[in-house]
Amino acid sequence: MLAAALVLGATPAQATPAxxxxxPAPTGRHHVGVTTLHLVDPARADPWPDAAGSPRELMVSVFYPATAVRDHPVAPHLSPGTAAGFGAVAPFYLPGIPATGVDWAATRTHAHTDAPARAVRAPVVLYSPGLADPRSLGTVVAEELASRGAVVVTVDHPGETSAVEFPGGRVRTIALPGDPRTSPALYRSLVDTRLADTRFVLDQVESLARGHNPDAEGHPLPPGLDRALDVRHLSIHGQGLGGTTATEALHEDPRLDAAVNLDGYLDYPPDTAGTPGDLLPAARDGVTKPLLLVGSEGFRDERLDRSWSALLAHNGPATRTQVDGAAHWGLTDLGALVPQLQARGLVTAADRERLVGNLPPRWAVTLLRGHIVDFLARWAGC
Known part of the structure; x- marks a missing residue:
């Protein structure tokens, strides 16, 4: 259970080498580059117990169309510290994920570290992951969008993420003071913190496009990156709580043109069991800019239907679709990775179905990419 992972200082599991x-490789015509930024917001205190009183700090990855990639190695999917922390926490909240036998640090992306950027203004897309998930679980879609000409900024939300590695190897593990699924107050704090994180990241993207370097350590930026950002076209997508974040950010932040919500509730947990929770403002008021709600068949329940239907009842520019045969984490990189774990005998067929569904991984990836790419191409200039 997730509640078992809401502790300070989780001890990394020791994975057996494999x-x-x-x-899956991206299908667009551009090479993909990636850089990592450490962002610090001196105007905002971190809300979680393990960092109380410290300025809020975030880690983001920026995926972008690259030019020359020779001599720029491909980046790991998870950094060593993040991989160790994720390996320790994942078995508590991802049903059936093995505690040993997986080298999470060994998987490589298709993005080349700090390669020169294609200095042509391109739309920018933010990604917010699900509760406890690292930003890296949005890499498959980020690389696809970047290979097609967009810039994608994936965001960690430290303190509620399984593990976040900062410069110098410092790792911050999940440290929530309770279970947000049963605490409306904590859930509200999570949403509020994520929305503030999103606003701050958008501010830093705009600063970067003006030629400033927002990295806290002044890490040199890839050549041309500042000229690769078109901040007139900003959008956001997210999965789970990240989908909730994306929808509410679209409602609140006028800079965003469009959003995609993957399996994200649009209400708060109820104060009293058996009663409906309060709707988020986006669901209560509706949205005035394009929104795509993408649900997995395995995650659909009365709460999701109620909150999504409330938003759709406003007859705004929002649409809903469902990925049949998929489960909740099938809308992340795990849709491609878990079937490989099953093939190695590390995940049972039943656990695979609970985690990602029973779609062949190629279909799952194609459907996920297709929904997001097509929608953002139409409404966000991607």
């Missing part, structure tokens, strides 16, 4: 898991 052949690396593989991510």
């Amino acid at each position: 052949d690396p898991l593989h991510l």
Whole structure:
């Protein structure tokens, strides 16, 4: 259970070496580059117990169309510290994920570290992951969008993420003071913190486009990156709580043109069991800019239907679709990785179905990419 992982200082599980898991390659015509930024917001205190009183700090990855990639190695899917922390926490909240036998640090992306950027203004897309998930679980879609000409910024939300590695190897593990699924107050704090994180990241993207370097350590930026950002076209997508974040950010932040919500509730947990929770403002008021609600068949329940239907009842520019045969984490990189774990005997067929569904991984990846790419191409200039 997730509640078992809501502790300080989780001890990383020791993984048995194995052949690396593989991510599907992007299909666009551009090479993909990636850089990592450490962002610090001196105007905002971190809300979680393990960092109380410290300025809020975030880690983001920026995926972008690259030019020359020779001599720029491909980046790991998870950094060593993040991989260790994720390996320790994942078995508590991802049903059936093995505690040993997976080298999470061995998987490589298709993005080349700090390669020169294609200095042509391109739309920018933010990604917010699900509760406890690292930002890296949005890599498959980020690389696809970047290979097609967009810039994608994936965001960690430290303190509620399984593990976040900062410069110098410092790792911050999940440290929530309770279970947000049963605490409306904590859930509200999570949403509020994520929305503030999103606003701050958008501010830093705009600063970067003006030629400033927002990295806290002044890490040199890839050549041309500042000229690769078109901040007139900003959008956001997210999965789970990240989908909730994306929808509410679209409602609140006028800079965003469009959003995609993957399996994200649009209400708060109820104060009293058996009663409906309060709707988020986006669901209560509706949205005025394009929104795509993408649900997995395995995650659909009365709460999701109620909150999504409330938003759709406003007859705004929002649409809903469902990925049949998929489960909740099938809308992340795990849709490609978990079937590989099953093939190695590390995940049972039943656990695979609960985690990602029973779609062949190629279909799952194609459907996920297709929904997001097509929608953002139409409404966000991607």
